[in-house]
Every structure is written in structure tokens, then in C-alpha cells.
Amino acid sequence: MSMTTARARLPKPRGTLSERVFQAAREPAQEARSTGYLDVEPDSADDAAITLWALYELSYRGFEDVDDAAEWDLDLLRVRRRLEADLEAQLRARWPGVPAYDGDGGAAFEEAFFRWVEEFEGPSLSRFVQRQATTEQVLDLLRLKSVYHLKESDPAAFVVPRLEVEARAGLMELQYDEYGGGRPDRLHAGLFARGMAAVGLRPDEGAYVDEAPTLVLEQNNAMSLFGLHRRLRGAAMGHLAAFEATSSLPCRRMAQGMERLGMAAEMIDYYTEHVEADAVHEQLAVRNICAPMIAVDPAVEADIWFGAFTCLDQEARLAGQLLEQWEAA
């Protein structure tokens, strides 16, 4: 693949906890480690979010300035566990619970899921981009979205070996397409990286994490939380299904907005690819992953809805925040 990118370095700390954790990650031999140095509370939600984001990154491609062994450093894992328990509690507190629908599991679940997604109300970033965003605003959005899109599908990939036969085959079929069907130049994260370079932004992972607001970090952290805990496999797949089921039409609006602004074809191609790809993926995620998971273990259904809600709720909150900023500008 022609796209070679710089390896990420730790982001800037955003408070006492992230400062100490990042220092400890860089210098694992520090004596201070044994004296409760890392047992401080985060100064803010932002401090907590950047700390957890960086700790999760150790399970993906890591950082140039952190030893690979830090991923399983028990002191760092203790901090991660504390922060992710808080995050999960906050996300569960926002969730209104499993929506009522006639029947249970199977086709009834599939229909109920698609209907619930369609009826979910939230402000739309893609309509704003389609009709009125400026090039600067679209570039701002791409910088924030790059935190996830440059590692697109990676959190869900952790779930593969945790599923029973039918759902496992379903997830692999979906992921095979996400990862380019064996062709590195079609890997979705790589398509996005090419788009970033073409619009004049940095294509390397984590390049814009320092300017990501708390909510963007929390979106990424929720996906890693769900993907890295077998216990939360239902939430991971519910999140995936909701993400895919809210992608095709918004991606077309994004592409139309960028065409209106005359932006680079490579970035438009990324969004155009997702119009058709996600029209397939939403069907696979709901019918070939979530429904078979419920058939094998009905208890997993609640977390599927929890993950789906988290996906749409976080995106709606981010959209509200960005639109408020843009409309005030």
C-alpha cells in the first residue's frame, strides 16, 4: 500500500490523571509508580476521556513513545478498568431500556430494530453538510471523524472469536468487505486516509486527537469498551448494527455536500463507497449477526439495544454540539 503514515505519539494530557498516566506509560521503570501515583481522580470528563482513549490505543497500534509491553502493564490496566467502569455506568444511565415490540427475536427483532433506528430523533450533521456547511466546517468535521475513520471497523474486529458460529460467520463476511476484501487499497480506513491527504489534512492515525472534544473521545472509547470486553459483545454488535443502519443515506448527503463545495474526489469516493457498502452491511449486521446472537442466547438482546442506543445517542449529542457552534458562527 502506498500510504505510509507516521506512527502516532501520545496525545497532550488534559489534566492530572492523563499527565501521570502518560508519564508512567513512557517511563515504565519510574519508582513513583508503586506509591499510588496513578490513583488520582481525573480532573474532568475530558481528562478521563483522553486517558482512557490513550490506554485503549495500546490495544490497537500503540504509540511510538510507549513500549508495546505497556498494553498489559497492571498499573495502567487498573487505571483503565476504573475509567471504563465509570464510562459504562454513565452510558447505561442514559439508556432508556429495551423498546417494546410485538414478538421476540428473529424477524420481529429485525423489523423492530430497523423501525427503532428510523424513528430515533436527532439533529443531522449530514443534512447541514449537504446544504450549507462551508469547506472549513467540513474540514473541521473530517478532523474529528478521522479519530475513528482511520481505524474503522477495528473495535468490532475484536469481537469475532467471541461469537457463536452463525454470527461469527456473519461478522467476518461484513468485516471482509470493511477491510477491502483482501486488497489493502480498498480497506475503508485506507480510503479515508487517502481522502484526508487529498483534502490537505494529515492522514496519520491520531493526528487530530488533540483537538477532539470529549464527546468524540467518548464515542471512540465506547466502541473500544464494547469491543474489548467479551461480556459486552451484544453492545458491540448492537452498536455496529446501528452505525451501519444510519450510514447509507447520510453518506450520500456528505458526498453531495462535498461535491457542492468542489472538494477532492478521493474524499467524496470514501463517502460514495459507504452508500452502497453500508446498504449491505446494515442488513448483514441486523439479520446475520444480531438476530442469530439472540437466537443462541436471548439474554444478549438487552445489550444489543444498549449498544445501538449508545451509538445513536452519542452521535446525536455530537451533532447537536457541532451544529450549535456552526450556527452561532
Added chain:
Amino acid sequence: MSNADIVVCPGGPLLIRGDHVIRDEDGAEHATVRPVSAVCRCGKSATKPWCDGTHKLIPEKNRP
């Protein structure tokens, strides 16, 4: 367990697994490019023969 290669999605597209070439009503041929493809059944897709999710924008009673 479903091993079907062609699946009708209620209210949505036709899923086809594997490599196929589809000839549309104008005689143009379209090759699939992904492991599973979604073929439009509502007739409203902007990227026919492929589904682009437009069926969600039409009233439920008019969906395929």
C-alpha cells in the same frame, strides 16, 4: 441457520452472496464488487441496480 445465497429483505433489498453480473432494464451489465451485494427492490435507488438505502424514505406500505 441460514445458508441461503440470495435473501429477500422485508421492505428492503435483495441480498446476493458471491460474484455475479446483473443486467439492468437498459441492457447494461453491472458486476458485483463485494462479498455480498444488495440489489434495489423499491425502484427508487439513485445507484441502481444497487440498493442505497432509499427504501427507508418511502412510506412503509409502498416498500417492497
